Amino acid sequence: MALASVRGQGLAAGLGRLTSELAFDRRHGLSAFLPREVVAEADEPGFRVVDAIQYQGVDPRLALEVLEALPQEVRGEATFVDYGCGKARGLAVAILVGFRRLIGVEVSRDLAALAERNLRLLRERNPGVDVRIQRIDAVRFMPPDGPLVAFLFNPFVGLTLERVVQRLEAHAAAFPVWVVYINPRGRSAFINRGFRIRSEWDGAVLFESKPR
Secondary structure, eight states, X not given: OHHHHHHHHOHHHHHHHHHHHHHHHHHTTOOOOSXXXXXXXXXXXXOOGGGBOOBOOOOHHHHHXXXXXXXXXXXXXXXXXXXXXXXXXXXXXXXXXXXXXXXXXXXXXXXXXXXXXXXXXXXXXXXXXXXXXXOSOGGGOOOOSSOEEXXXXXXXXXXXXXXXXXXXXXXXXXXXXXXXXXXXXXXHHHHTTTOEEEEEETTEEEEXXXXX
């Protein structure tokens, strides 16, 4: 992964990203750096492992930049849902920018356990924050009522992504929905369901639902 980052971004930029990721993890008590394959889970027979993308921790600098583009009132009122939360680095960034209610959706038993472990220090430092890990296939997850910020670091593609977008579209019929999509390989799935692009970065898109 380190070599891929260096090759893809150039030596200075690649090493800078790796250094910042390690520093972020160390500062916040995380162990989120190493990638991990997502495997089939016996208690989730409908889970399409073929759609799953290998876990890799999101670049905290990019996640921070995109999440800070959301209005402050959104960060204070909306529930933040990290689809395919992996080891919880995205949740950590969301806590730092002011989200108070957060859910990590993760089908992998091993990754969900690592996410719980990684959140211990952040929970101690932020006692007013409600952050939970829900181990479930993303297509079966029902977002809670109210405004929603959905966060995806390219966790899955194919039919799984389509079904999650359908669920978010249904939620948007009653409540505002914003979507932070990093490495947006399936961006057309959101556009085809009526989500509008609010902002774009190199490697990220911020969508919002149409006004109700």
